Every structure is written in C-alpha cells, then in structure tokens.
Amino acid sequence: MEAENKKLDQFTKEVMQDAGLQASSTDFLANVMAEVSKEKVPVKVYKPLISKVGWLTIAALFLIFAYVLTNFSLGFSIFGDWDLSSLLMEKYQLQVTIPSTYAYGCFFFLIFVVIQIKIFQKQLDKRLN
Amino acid sequence: MTPNTDQHYIAQIRSGNANAYAVLVSKYKDMTFTLALRMVGNREDAEEVAQDTFVKAYKALDSFKGTSKFSTWLYRIVYNTSLDYIKKQKRVVLSEHIDEVNEADIGSMQNALTYIEEKEKKEMIEKALLQVPEDERVLLTLCYFEELSLKEISEIVNISYDNVKIKLYRSRKKLFHILKNVVEPIYLNHGSRK
Structure with a gap:
C-alpha cells in the first residue's frame, strides 16, 4: 500500500x-x-505608533505630575509603611538608602511600561488581523 | 549579485513606482493563468480571471503584510477569484468514481506515456485534468508543479492541512484513472500497428 x-x-x-x-x-x-x-498607487502611508495628540497628552500629564509633585505634598505615601530600604536590609542585609523619589519614579515607570505593553498588543493584533 | 526579491519590488511600488509591478506580473503571469485555467476550464475566462487577479492584488498591495510569500498571497487571490467566477457561472463538476490503483497499473501507464509525443501528451494530460474537480486540479498543480508545502497549499485554498492531504490522495487516484481510460486505447492502437 x-x-x-x-x-x-x-x-x-x-x-x-x-x-x-x-x-x-x-x-x-x-x-x-x-x-x-488607472488605479491609485498603493503607497504605504507611515502611521506613527503614538499620534501627535498622544504625545501632547503625555507631555501635559508629565507637566501636571511634575507640578503636583514639586508644589504639593499629598500628606500620605502610596507605599504606606512599606519601605524598600529596610526591606533590602531585612532580606539581603544590604545597607542601601533608596530615596522615596526614586521609588516613586520606579513605580510610575512600571505603570507606563504596563500601559505601553497593552498599546503594543492592541497595535499588533490590529496589524495581524 | 543577488537577484532582487519580490519584497524589493513591492517596496518600490509602495514608494510610488507603479512600473515595478510589471516585474511581478511577468514573473507570475503564467502560473496565475494556469491556475485560473485549471479552475475555470477555458482560456478566455482564465485570461479574464488572471488579469482581474493582478488588478485586485495591486489594489490590495498595501495590505500585504509579508508574513507569507508574495506568490502564496497571489495564488490565494487567483483561487478565490476563480471560485467567485465559477459560482457566478453556477457550474457543477461531476465527480469521478475512484477505484483502487495497483503498482503494476502505474508501471504500465508510465510505460504507455513514453510512447506518446510530447505535444500530444501535454494535451492529453490537460484534457484529463479538466475531468478532475476544479479545486483538486489546483491542489495537484500547486503540489506537483509549484512544489509548495501542504501548509502553504492549505493557506491558499483555506482548508485544513489534513483535508489537503486527503483531497490530494483522492485527486491523484482520479487523475490516474482518467488518464488510464484515455491513454490505454491509444497505447493499444500503437501496439497493434507495430
């Protein structure tokens, strides 16, 4: 067979x-x-991932955050009693001082990364479908 | 010097050089026409379908993502355009009954075909192919002439990998039986004349 x-x-x-x-x-x-x-040339038009309006919104948000952080005190900490410096000392016996501003920076950076991943996923899905 | 790829010409068209499309048309016109002919069954209609395919492909070129080969994408367009054409004509192709094939039969058919003139053989195969259902003719062409993988074929005709395998198996048998019915009387005639 x-x-x-x-x-x-x-x-x-x-x-x-x-x-x-x-x-x-x-x-x-x-x-x-x-x-x-007789047909129109199928020119691929470049479309930026983040539009002009998107960039302006990001810049505006950044300026608002910068203004609020430098001029106002929230009176509370986002992290509560949680302190990165003492955590590193307890767990790994590392004696480093991590300023709150740095911790806040990392926190917001992480938030932006997560948002960007979502945007990239959406864009990729759109392109593949 | 390496020859320019299809992607190179597509980039040229996208940047505004419409004449670069002529290179792609020249490269794929015969294969596209052959696929259309094997689907619709006559030269006039096949010519129309093939031309329509190239115009459709040109219009949709900005949506070609390059995830598959340009040829695979183009063959999918010709396949769908041909199907639409057949649907409009409302043609029904009768299916050929399939008998079992044995090794000795295949050997004697190979032998018989060697006695037939090239031109006559080509015409005979073409006529036999027309008796195979149109979608199976395309499968045979893509698999045995263009030598595409089963995965690529399943992308073109939009059926599963396993379905392509089964259809190819059936179409091989059908083509063999049709050819046998055509070739054997000629071969016997040749033999009796000798």
Whole structure:
C-alpha cells in the first residue's frame, strides 16, 4: 500500500511536470499594466505608533505630575509603611538608602511600561488581523 | 549579485513606482493563468480571471503584510477569484468514481506515456485534468508543479492541512484513472500497428 502510494505520487509528479504551465496571451502584461495605471498607487502611508495628540497628552500629564509633585505634598505615601530600604536590609542585609523619589519614579515607570505593553498588543493584533 | 526579491519590488511600488509591478506580473503571469485555467476550464475566462487577479492584488498591495510569500498571497487571490467566477457561472463538476490503483497499473501507464509525443501528451494530460474537480486540479498543480508545502497549499485554498492531504490522495487516484481510460486505447492502437 505504502509502495503504491509512493509510486502514484511519483507518477502524478511526472504527469504534472509534463503538463507544465500554460502561456497567457502576448498582450497579457500590457493589459494588466493598462488597468493598473488607472488605479491609485498603493503607497504605504507611515502611521506613527503614538499620534501627535498622544504625545501632547503625555507631555501635559508629565507637566501636571511634575507640578503636583514639586508644589504639593499629598500628606500620605502610596507605599504606606512599606519601605524598600529596610526591606533590602531585612532580606539581603544590604545597607542601601533608596530615596522615596526614586521609588516613586520606579513605580510610575512600571505603570507606563504596563500601559505601553497593552498599546503594543492592541497595535499588533490590529496589524495581524 | 543577488537577484532582487519580490519584497524589493513591492517596496518600490509602495514608494510610488507603479512600473515595478510589471516585474511581478511577468514573473507570475503564467502560473496565475494556469491556475485560473485549471479552475475555470477555458482560456478566455482564465485570461479574464488572471488579469482581474493582478488588478485586485495591486489594489490590495498595501495590505500585504509579508508574513507569507508574495506568490502564496497571489495564488490565494487567483483561487478565490476563480471560485467567485465559477459560482457566478453556477457550474457543477461531476465527480469521478475512484477505484483502487495497483503498482503494476502505474508501471504500465508510465510505460504507455513514453510512447506518446510530447505535444500530444501535454494535451492529453490537460484534457484529463479538466475531468478532475476544479479545486483538486489546483491542489495537484500547486503540489506537483509549484512544489509548495501542504501548509502553504492549505493557506491558499483555506482548508485544513489534513483535508489537503486527503483531497490530494483522492485527486491523484482520479487523475490516474482518467488518464488510464484515455491513454490505454491509444497505447493499444500503437501496439497493434507495430
């Protein structure tokens, strides 16, 4: 059975190779190009991932955050009693001082990374569908 | 010097050089026409379908993502355009009954075909192919002439990998039986004349 299938496979290959390709008419290319010339050139327009409005929103948010952080005190800490310096000291005996500003920076940086991943995922899905 | 790839010409078209499309049309026109012919069954309609395919492909070129080969993408367009054309014509192709094939039969057919002139053989195969259902003709062409992988074929005709395998198995047998019915009488005639 397997040998028969192999032989039939080889036979079909030979037959299809013998059949070859059929030639289109001599004016085929000219006809297609005449039709194509009536169409708009399919130029790929560059679309930035973050639009102008997006950049302006990011800049505005950044300025608002900077203003709020430098001029107002929230009166409480986002991290509560949680202190990164003492945690490192307890767990790994590392004596490093991590300023609150640095911890806040890392926290907000992480938030932005997560948001960006979501945006990238959405963009990628859009492109692949 | 390495030859320019399809992607190179696509980039040229996208940057505004519409004439670069002529290179792609020249490269794929015969294969596209052959696939269209094997689907629709006559040269006039196949010419129309093939031209329509290239115009459609040009219009949709900005949506070509390059995740598959340009040829695979183009063959999918010709396949779908041909299917639409057949649907409009409302043609029904009768299915050929399939008998079992044995090794000796295949050997004698190979032998018989060697006695037939090239041109006559080509015409005979083409006529036999027309008796195989149109979707199976395309499968045979893509698999045995273009030598595409089963995965690529399943992408073009939009059926599962296993389905492609089964259909190819059936179409091989059908083509063999049709050819046998055509070739054997000629071969016997040749033999009796000798």
